[in-house]
Amino acid sequence: MGTSHAKRLFNREIEGAILAAVCDVREDRMVKAREEFGDRVKRFLTIDEFFADADIDGVIIATPHYDHPTLAIRSFEKGWHVLCEKPAGVYTKNVRLMNEAAAKSGKVFSMMFNQRTNPLYQKMRELIQSGELGEIKRTNWIITDWYRAQSYYDSGGWRATWEGEGGGVMLNQSPHQLDLWQWITGMMPTRIRSFCGFGKYHDIEVEDDVTAYVEYENGATGLFVTSTGEAPGTNRFEVAGDRGKLVIENGDLTFWRLRQSEREFNQTFKGGFGEPESWKIDIPVRGKNEQHLGILENWVDAILNGTELLAPGEEGIKSLAISNGVYLSSWLDDWVELPIDEDLYYEKLQEKIATSTFSKDTKKDVTLDVSGTH
């Protein structure tokens, strides 16, 4: 994704921002950067040189997940604004340190949760946050349209390993939905019981199939189902509340709106069978889904004009905490309460890395065309 962001900046697509420097430890990428951007954009082949000599105001971090927090912390210490790719990191223990460094620096910190720019999800959030749906009873996201074939995993030896990526579909494909799940509902689970399939559909060691059951403080329950092994997958998000039901599927937002609160109806109705009158409403959704460009612009606007962030960086820890909780519950084959035991999670992850016997027969890393991804 770094290349794509760099090109946008270079092409002056984001008002108020220019591409001043790029850093990549892979030499061939720097050769390409020179071809693409010429010598006016400084190039760095080591992290240390980059932090020593880059003359910049802000940095976009688009590295392997493990490095996000450490690089962000160094950036904040340099007094740079930070836009970080998802996920915030691999484990919450050091993402917490990143958030602390951000707060201490006072710099503008945003996460690349580009799906927050989708008017569909913004509208669903507005209907919930404004009280239209009433108290939430259940959330249910089936997000199985992250299909990947074996060739995807084989394109990089680091892919889908505990050491290289720290996770599978929960960490690489689903962070957007995990973020939207908590952002739209405004609720974080209080406990999780999850069921992961590790290398179920592919020759990998991390999970490629997940069913997670969660409970919330208000008594609501939730489900999150994701997979890279189903084709064609489903993307259906349902939230049931006291005043009806919201469903996003096939790009449409539908609201089944009750004319009366269900809790009230339950107490006052005197017949045997009956339920509150409900209206099926096609919710109009307006506006453009600006995606990555929208987040980039918002971040630069926030730096220059103090505009409110759509995806504050500190919120990256939320989806990661859910994701960490899902792994932990599956590893322990037990309930996991949130906030999770960060030390235990870190310890278990190190065990997975240490005991990994996974070696993939790949000749070299392949740079995939990500134009079709999110």
Add this chain to the structure above:
Amino acid sequence: MGTSHAKRLFNREIEGAILAAVCDVREDRMVKAREEFGDRVKRFLTIDEFFADADIDGVIIATPHYDHPTLAIRSFEKGWHVLCEKPAGVYTKNVRLMNEAAAKSGKVFSMMFNQRTNPLYQKMRELIQSGELGEIKRTNWIITDWYRAQSYYDSGGWRATWEGEGGGVMLNQSPHQLDLWQWITGMMPTRIRSFCGFGKYHDIEVEDDVTAYVEYENGATGLFVTSTGEAPGTNRFEVAGDRGKLVIENGDLTFWRLRQSEREFNQTFKGGFGEPESWKIDIPVRGKNEQHLGILENWVDAILNGTELLAPGEEGIKSLAISNGVYLSSWLDDWVELPIDEDLYYEKLQEKIATSTFSKDTKKDVTLDVSGTH
């Protein structure tokens, strides 16, 4: 439901069958029966008299759930054919005895799984059983449109108690879907991890909200979500397989058909991102949903002409075993393997009955109009 079946027989809606006798221990119902059917239909106010003197060939059992197996066993011993209302019973321990008695008698035994007559479900089953969908990967039924207000539960003191009904939404509302779930897929779970809310939305002691996660022998996973506390609910059944995805929702059956097996594509595809071509197909569904009448006719046909049963009675134990497993998993807060430990289940159920402190402030039982129910 008994009254409705009796009327159908009395009105000669089922070719080859006549209503010869009715039995109900409630005197007012017998008064009504006399008004309705006159004296040519024999009336019995006690079970013992009924079994001693009824001159019949077959019996429809539409009593409280607990009595289904015992009454069926007595009927088989009399040499009668049996059509039993769902669920087969409350616990599998005695339903197994019922099945044994049925086998021994050689009589025609059917369950009132009237939703098996629905061409929509029959078609989905056919697409799976014929191999069109390929190996199943996931099943997911959200069946939350069983809304009940408190007044429903208050209409009978026996309702929604462990002693009176032996369960809630899993035993009273969802048995049809539990049956269709296993009948359509042809698969029974091998283990269950479930999460029940007991009296979550109503003043009752049994469950009115359930999320059940299951695993199958072939590695597939499944979800069954049901509730009587949501309005308007959802009825959406999705089955993902190696050759695509089937979804029933809003009365439509849609097949997303892959042109190539996913497992094959996974191994042969060489690109980074890509998935097998899929066609969205609206599956034509023909035929009439005969519901109760269809099952009645089929049972009588089987007796008279040896027609194959659509809902063999012995299969009632399957959905009940799932339902028992769901309770047990939730009570134990742990995995439950299938076949379940029937003695343990029976023991736990007796504990629930013994420790019940539930007394509902209801003056008398009310007979609800069931014309809108299934």
